Amino acid sequence: MNFKQRLRFFLIGFVPGCIILIFILNKKGCTSPNELKMLELQHQTLVVSEKVKCKLKCLVMTEQGFQVNMRHFEVNYDLSEVHKKPYGYYYLQPMTGKEDRYEMVVEDRDTVSYVGDVKLLKTIPNCNCDTIK
Numbered sequence: 001m002n003f004k005q006r007l008r009f010f011l012i013g014f015v016p017g018c019i020i021l022i023f024i025l026n027k028k029g030c031t032s033p034n035e036l037k038m039l040e041l042q043h044q045t046l047v048v049s050e051k052v053k054c055k056l057k058c059l060v061m062t063e064q065g066f067q068v069n070m071r072h073f074e075v076n077y078d079l080s081e082v083h084k085k086p087y088g089y090y091y092l093q094p095m096t097g098k099e100d101r102y103e104m105v106v107e108d109r110d111t112v113s114y115v116g117d118v119k120l121l122k123t124i125p126n127c128n129c130d131t132i133k
Contacts, residue, residue, distance in 0.1 A: 034075050037090065041106055042070050044113040051129055052104075055118045058127035059101060066115075072098050087114075 046067045048056070056066055072095055079091035087107045094100035101121055107114040120127070 034077075037075050037108075038070070038073065038092075041090065041092075041108065041113045042067065044108075044111055046113050046115065048115045049117070052115050052118050054129035055102070055120060055127070058120075058124045058129060069100075072100065073104075089116075 046063065048063060048066070053063075056063065061069070070092070073092040074095050076091045076093045080089060082088040082090070087109050089105050089107045092104050092106055094103070103119045103121065104115055105117050105119075107116060
């Protein structure tokens with residue numbers, strides 16, 4: 001058996017195997033638990049507290065823009081309490097490489113993402129929102 005015959009037998013098995021693999025794995029991707037939780041939090045109804053509304057005014061941002069901007073965040077599970085009763089909360093930080101002006105805590109209330117507080121990373125002049133409860 002020479003090299004050409006071996007190459008032919010190899011290609012007869014290899015090419016159909018690759019084609020079958022492409023069809024099997026075509027539409028399946030892999031997602032991390034972090035990405036799944038962020039997708040869940042983004043697609044739920046967003047409810048923000050009065051304190052957060054005040055801080056959004058200081059940041060010159062609307063609630064819709066705030067919800068869209070959530071895609072640039074990731075869950076920090078070290079600071080989150082996922083199994084807290086009655087609702088777990090998730091500490092969201094900007095993705096590495098992205099510079100943002102705030103971090104937030106989001107409670108996952110079944111079909112509602114409740115933002116109770118936003119931590120401003122840079123001080124904003126004339127923003128007295130920390131006095132609101």
